[in-house]
Amino acid sequence: MPFSSVLGASSVIKPGVCTSTTRPTVPYEGQLIYETDTDRVVAYNGSAWVYTHSSGLVLVKAETAFNAVSSVTADGVFTSAYTNYRIIIRYQCSTSAELAMKLRAATVDTSTNYNYQRFVAESSSTNAVRSTSQAQAFIGQDGGAFTGLTALELSGPQLAEPTIYQAVNTRNASAYTTPQVVQYFGNQSASTAFDGINFLVSSGTTSGSYTIYGYAKS
């Protein structure tokens, strides 16, 4: 039986478990540690500590289900750990509705300064519309009877700078045989640091799930 499991989480000795500021001071090549503040495994390569998974998406908020709601909030998800985020939203609305987002700071929605360009492609038709100084950023549409998908990318929400976003939405309008592309490219132009997000539907309710990832910086 591993020594550290004798007393479980209460064990006084937890080999290889530390924080990013309390790493071993005399490490050896190949040594592995787990940092409890970054939730990452770090290896010593003989000259420096390196993250064993140093690139790609990192799970920030595990898949979270919502059922027959009009608003979905996720707070404390944007931190200095990442600059760029990807959010996957799988949803179906109770009626034809717009899916919108509002960025949040300390659990309070921000309802100003959203600007975006929308691009729609349906069958052989394409169309574009620009909206400025809005109370929300639209990030999707749903026809009400078929599951849709929005992949949302945010750049710098946690920075005291404008937040840039793009969203790609697959809308299955009147049937799964009539998919439409709805894309949004825009920003929240205030130099405000946000730590959360609110997804809202313009009418009715929505059910589905969302997952939030951060893009590793290195």
Added chain:
Amino acid sequence: MTKINDNGIDREMTTAEQAEYAAWAVTAQADAVAQEEARQVAIAAKESAKAKLAALGLTEAEVNAIIGGV
């Protein structure tokens, strides 16, 4: 009562949340309608232009080539 998923928990909105959401939804629906109307105007204009170009003798492929259609 309108429901919210509050950081992973489905619950009823408070009275204040409900009021804020209802006010926003009215504005959002108006914004969505305005955007859709603008989109329909643009679609109608494109269809009108295509018809006029076709009347001048352009083929459908030629019309689509110059207006960005498929």
